[in-house]
Amino acid sequence: MMISQFFVLSQRGDNIVFRDYRAEVPKGSTETFFRKVKFWKEDGNAEAPPIFNVDGVNYFHVKVVGLYFVATTRVNVSPSLVLELLQRIARVIKDYLGVLNEDSFRKNFVLVYELLDEVIDFGYVQTTSTEVLKSYVFNEPIVVAPTRLQPIDPAAIFTQGGKRMPGTAVTKSVVANEPGGRRREEIFVDIIEKISVTFSSSGYILTSEIDGTIQMKSYLSGNPEIRLALNEDLNIGRGGRSVYDYRSSSGSGVILDDCNFHESVRLDSFDSDRTLSLVPPDGEFPVMNYRMTQEFKPPFHVNTLIEEAGRLKAEVIIKIRAEFPPDIVANTITIQMPLPNYTSRASFDLEPGAVGQRTDFKESSKMLEWGLKKIVGGAEHTLRAKLTFSQEFHGNITKEAGPVSMTFTIPMYNVSKLQVKYLQIAKKVSSYNPYRWVRYVTQANSYVARI
């Protein structure tokens, strides 16, 4: 149940951190790993699975912000433990360094080694709690400025981050002091929902799903107790009904298929009044994860038309409509559509007066791309693309193009209707009134319209 080595490699395969805990894996494991991952298949395109075995050594890896976090072992360990551990190490280091990138690693390598020695002993995980680690780790982080300038509005920071899981909260270390020497008392609670929707070619919803997280990052001194109240009409479990039946179950209340909680969360009164109480540890952590297949209104409606226009030509029309209130604005929207592989050219027509939009035809992958900086609720946008083919198409063009997929971020909006009704901080003194940020964001996970 233990790992042999832990290391972090850059995208180019450079060794950033390397720690051997058991001296049982031969030298050169970093190179072996990198070569295997880079050339999983001869063409170099296929993605290597997160776990593989080379010459009796098992390699585990996750990719975080473009870096490879890798563990090796020779024994039959729990793979979910190792992968989870790798994610957590990334999180702990981010808690300490504020920003996770090659530069911050290099500037703080002594701190990182100190952390690793407390996190893992002889290959066994000891703790990954930033809170606990604070008592044993003495180096202070050298804070690296994030690559992008930090905007003033916290909600704007919030929209940055990785594709899969937005880098929430802020890019500041949980242990470093502010330049002024005093830490600002504040707490962030983020409700992040990643949504997956598949529309059939006729426009109805084939599958829809919400993966949600209530994430917390506390900068409160003295670890006060916190109460978090959720919707009172929250229900858990579909009562054994299958996913097929969810349409009939819509009605009142928010129904979660399943949820789980961070170990610091106490659920004493959860059943009666849907409140969670906890003493938040330092660092970023998920208070609660939930999953939902209850019907919800998809934020975007996508309509795609592809029509032949002569022997070697066709026209594509993509229309998207934002189905949310006008005071909400979605940003960083990308729409992609694979075109038939004999497409040689695509010319685009945007609607008159369009701003903040870009279009592209990626010759190598035959991919149509349409980007929009923002879409205001209720708005509708259309793209027309004229395609030229290098050969005549056989029969059914819709079979060789599509589906249309979309990525987007919608701040201050959530589709599940799950809400934090209030966030109560146990008061030390009456004047104690820290900043509280409760923020919602909806992101596309797999948002696909078939054609």
Place this chain on the structure above:
Amino acid sequence: MSGHDSKYFSTTKKGEIPELKEELNSQYKDKRKDAVKKVIAAMTVGKDVSSLFTDVVNCMQTENLELKKLVYLYLINYAKSQPDLAILAVNTFVKDSQDPNPLIRALAVRTMGCIRVDKITEYLCDPLQKCLKDDDPYVRKTAAICVAKLFDINAELVEDRGFLEALKDLISDNNPMVVANAVAALAEIQENSTSPIFEINSTTLTKLLTALNECTEWGQVFILDALSRYKAADPREAENIVERVTPRLQHANCAVVLSAVKMILQQMELITSTDVIRNLCKKMAPPLVTLLSAEPEIQYVALRNINLIVQKRPTILAHEIKVFFCKYNDPIYVKMEKLEIMIKLASDRNIDQVLLEFKEYATEVDVDFVRKAVRAIGRCAIKLERAAERCISVLLELIKIKVNYVVQEAIIVIKDIFRRYPNTYESIIATLCESLDTLDEPEAKASMIWIIGEYAERIDNADELLESFLESFPEEPAQVQLQLLTATVKLFLKKPTEGPQEMIQIVLNNATVETDNPDLRDRAYIYWRLLSTDPEAAKDVVLAEKPVITDDSNQLDPSLLDELLANISTLSSVYHKPPEAFVTRLKTTVQKTEDEDFAEGSETGYSSGNPVDSAASPPATTGNIHPAGRQPAPAPAVPAPVPDLLGDLMGLDNAAIVPVDEPTAPSGPPLPVVVNGQGLQISAQLTRRDGQVFYSMLFENNSQVVLDGFMIQFNKNTFGLAAAGPLQIPPLHPGTSARTMLPMVLFQNMSVGPPSSALQVAVKNNQQPVLYFTDKIILHALFGEDGRMERGTFLETWRSLPDSNEVQKEFPGITITSVESTIELLAAFNMFFIAKRKNGSQDVIYLSAKVPRDVPFLIELTAMVGQPGLKCAVKTPSPEIAPFFFEAVELLFKA
């Protein structure tokens, strides 16, 4: 702290090491600390800074924890290469282990355990003893892990000093972190020990279940995994355990959830109440599905595990097929796994939805994924009889898009569908034939040709279609050639007209005269003989009814499945292989060097078994095909007439092949066991038969899995013995055995150095790590048939050789019963009688023999008949081999 650590990476023009040395000895604390940081920086980028050992160790005595940790980090790295200097650190370690600050105490013990230097280990015991009973839980939990470290270095020491008992006491510690580490350490020690150390009884069970609730998430995993070995006494206890574990399913940590699932599945085996089981299944479904919301890497692990779970308990996720639909942005490795599970969960109820998905996937970009989706449709057709027609119509739709690899994949699966539902869907053959010229992959081509041959009577222009392939016959891959051969024979038997007759002659000629492929040639000869001796019999054989294939997508071998389920939430469940198939912990250095020796001596390379197996028939395409579902090659599957024919045919062939086919010789004298590892027992001995040396081998599979892909390799040896052909061992099912006679050649890989009778052998297969063993070269297996000498020559040679070439040995334990029987016995091993005489009451026998490369052996045996004691004298130009001869004599007379 000011400045950036990265400045420590910068180099200076002045020699780096001397500069660092100077700084390390600075009188200023800060400067020393900075210097150590620079040293560590250099170390992490792989520079050798071991020459600074003394200077760094001098910085060790400090109250500054930050600095102390850095020095310790350095020590761990270099102590092994500087064991004598490492001793310098011992005093500080021992002192630190008594420091009033618990962090320093723990740090000392933690670091000492990481320094794998014997001399330091001795000093570790006393501090460790104290720290195991320390007041501070942080020190105790560190000490617990340190016991495992010490066990890895010196297991005896751990047992002698009573650390195991101390560790067991920690299971009852009041701090859950300490309990968790004690459990982890004990579990590891148990795994590497044969004696029972960490047995879980109902008392420990209760203790650990209580600790479970208070542990950190990681500790919960340690405890759950340790407890999963516990076998409940009765259903009641099992239910109780499950009740305590079920709340863990709500944990946010995926590892906790999967370990809890494992534990529950184990206990469910004992639970008899169907209500309880149903309830548990219901409880496990949502958390399992929730795992699919985690990062893709975790999803992959979850999917591989779910794949196993649904094979055992299909009801758990029967209604959740939708969650396995592929997302557009899933990584390919997740998509592939989801497809597998979709096939497993496909039922008459959801097949329409599933087909809609598969159809969509079949038009995506990734070629591998598209192919797998097409195959998935075929597998559903085979699995669900009522849906077969719908599946086929989807396949036909896909064929019409005319994407080349889709068409080929579709044809391959349709061939399987025909095998599953004979005489049902042949109406689509016409559509398939339209794509004939676009096929360029061997498997697709072979499948199409099989279809044409199989249904030749219903395809009007079958002869034209096949004829179009004949021109390119010599260039086709073996797989296609074999199918063409069989299809043409089928066509001829079904339509014995002029056209097919001509075709068959062309094909048979091509396949017997113009080919190097023995499989093809043998099959062609069999057909030829069959057709020319008894066409009716040929019909019975070639057109015999084939067994209907079944869907195997749910079928892992049940015993393997059970083993894998017991290993849920381990690597084993991700690889779908039993742990012993991939866990190769290098425990001894001896094994390592042996490994390297073999690598060097690998001039001959592995000779692979069953080299052309896949060419024998178009392999059915449905995944892990069950032997019963295997497509029988049309002809070779015939039972009765083949052996005779084969023997006949072989007579025409190169005689060298003959012995290769002997492996099936049912039994022979018992062979000595040479190795037994991981359930595979091998018995073997060198023997000589018909003038050739063989390695007679017996493989017995006592493991739980089917073993296949056997290969053998011989290390360099005195006589240069090596395999003359591939090792031919069929896949070995658990509990079965196989015998083979492996033909050997001499002087292939000669070792240098003094002669030795050792024969080092490596055997491997697809499932297990390489097995190494050392056998003895028995000299009489090498004695040639041409060893007979004329009396005159014998005497002449005896005289011409100097006395220093004579070697003698007495065998007091051997008794000769009669001169005649002795001569007879030795003659059987190519030791030829020259003369005998009486010397008083003793009989003296002279014999001659010859070892390869014409080295004569002149032998003189002296004994008294009926009395114990045999004197053996040998005179030979190569007296260094004489000891092997004596070994042989001993072996022969003892037997």
